[in-house]
Amino acid sequence: MxxxxxxxxxxxxxxxxxxxxxxxxxxxxxxxxxxxxxxxxxxxxxxxxxxxxxxxxxxxxxxxxxxxxxxxxxxxxxxxxxxxxxxxxxxxxxxxxxxxxxxxxxxxxxxxxxxxxxxxxxxxxxxxxxxxxxxxxxxxxxxxxxxxxxxxxxxxxxxxxxxxxxxxxxxxxYRGAADGTLVYNSGMGLPAVVRAPDGTPGVVVPDGAAPDELVTQTLIKGHGPVVEEDSTVRLHVLSVGWDDKEQISSTWETGAPQSQSVTGQQLLQDVLVGQTVGSQVMAVVPAELGGTEQATVFVFDILGLDEAAPAP
Missing domain, CATH: 3.10.50.40 (Chitinase A; domain 3)
Incomplete structure (x- = not known):
């Protein structure tokens, strides 16, 4: 065989x-x-x-x-x-x-x-x-x-x-989308996240200036394992520009959730460490911090933790 x-x-x-x-x-x-x-x-x-x-x-x-x-x-x-x-x-x-x-x-x-x-x-x-x-x-x-x-x-x-x-x-x-408990956020001056029935998120960016510091909000609190500093996470990620309110990228459209190592990636460490699998997290990254022309809104759905291949 x-x-x-x-x-x-x-x-x-x-x-x-x-x-x-x-x-x-x-x-x-x-x-x-x-x-x-x-x-x-x-x-x-x-x-x-x-x-x-x-x-x-x-x-x-x-x-x-x-x-x-x-x-x-x-x-x-x-x-x-x-x-x-x-x-x-x-x-x-x-x-x-x-x-x-x-x-x-x-x-x-x-x-x-x-x-x-x-x-x-x-x-x-x-x-x-x-x-x-x-x-x-x-x-x-x-x-x-x-x-x-x-x-x-x-x-x-x-x-x-x-x-x-x-x-x-x-x-x-793996989960297909965030599936935890909805979390209340006041969200004053911050984007709102809406979801299709299948869990696909969309972002409504408000008028006005973007925050000048990194802002994160847990929108859905998952009940799975905790993301650690050395975790490799499987994510659906949506990114939207603040100023032009246009979608930049979306794994929901490409059909390929990302596998990302948190180790050595400061943004992912700041946003994801301590979160739990099944959560949905929004992050607003100022242009200066992200090295971009405008602030970027990210929505992360944490679908699971990847495991390393066994040693040969």
């Missing part, structure tokens, strides 16, 4: 866009019913720390996607949006022969999260099968021929019209 990186290189397909989302707690997100009689033809054994052993009655031809949790997730953040970053391990098996086709690394590396949208673009069956799954879940999925994108199926050795079985281990799930 070939071994490829943890994302399965998304089976060779390109990225697609994201759509960030405010997420419910895992306890508020019931898993859908994916039961079906074809699941009785699949036997999965082995530790969730490694690639599973799968015995399959062949030929295996499920008419629709079916799935069940072999292990229930115990994480706080469920998968509810294609815009979320996730770390998954996945093993794929031929429906005709039962033989393994491709597997991720199972190396404990949590440092390379992938947008859920990329997984779904390649294996559409995963959208339903992983809905509301959280860290620690092991899910077996019976995949009909239309449950895998055609070129991806060919690239891993599936013949036309062939079904497959996937075993997915959910290692880490």
């Amino acid at each position: 070939r071994k490829i990186p943890a994302a399965l290189a998304i089976l060779g397909l390109a990225a697609v866009g994201l759509a960030g989302c405010s997420l419910p707690a895992a306890s508020d997100c019931p898993r859908p019913d994916g039961s079906g009689e074809d699941l009785d033809l699949i036997q999965v054994t082995g530790s969730t720390d490694a690639a599973p052993e799968v015995d399959l009655y062949t030929p295996f031809n499920p008419p629709v996607t079916q799935f069940t949790d072999l292990e229930e997730g115990d994480g706080e953040i469920p998968i509810t949006s294609d815009g979320q970053l996730v770390v998954l391990d996945l093993s794929l098996y031929s429906g005709d022969s039962g033989e393994p086709l491709v597997a991720s690394g199972y190396d404990g590396d949590l440092s390379q999260p992938i947008p859920m949208s990329q997984w779904v673009a390649t294996v559409p069956a995963l959208e339903q099968a992983l809905h509301c799954a959280s860290d620690g879940a092991r899910v077996v999925v019976a995949i009909p021929p239309d449950g895998i994108e055609a070129s991806a199926a060919t690239s891993v050795g599936l013949s036309e019209g062939e079904s497959a079985v996937a075993v997915v281990d959910v290692r880490k799930v």
Whole structure:
């Protein structure tokens, strides 16, 4: 069986866009019913720390996607949006022969999260099968021929019209947007932040002069881990100019939350250290401090803390 990186290189397909989302707690997100009689033809054994052993009655031809949790997730953040970053391990098996086709690394590396949208673009069956799954879940999925994108199926050795079985281990799930408790701020003379239903922020900059010192406000107080001076944080960031009131950049539009090391970055240390994952923080940076022609308004959504790759 070939071994490829943890994302399965998304089976060779390109990225697609994201759509960030405010997420419910895992306890508020019931898993859908994916039961079906074809699941009785699949036997999965082995530790969730490694690639599973799968015995399959062949030929295996499920008419629709079916799935069940072999292990229930115990994480706080469920998968509810294609815009979320996730770390998954996945093993794929031929429906005709039962033989393994491709597997991720199972190396404990949590440092390379992938947008859920990329997984779904390649294996559409995963959208339903992983809905509301959280860290620690092991899910077996019976995949009909239309449950895998055609070129991806060919690239891993599936013949036309062939079904497959996937075993997915959910290692880490990031928030799609800030999801904590709203915080009251008087905000006199400062920008106001509005949010779309999916959590995407917008900034309303007031008329008048910008502050001449750095100003920060916690707009949403998250309930996750604390950002430390040596943390690497995963952020959605929106920036808007004070004077022209024009958007400068937005990871919400590019679909790529930033991974930023706080170490050695004074602005991030001043704004983010001591904040908690799940928070939304606004910072107004004077032009002189930022080295720009005008003051800049930043809105940071703290989606999670990145973890370093394990030592070789």
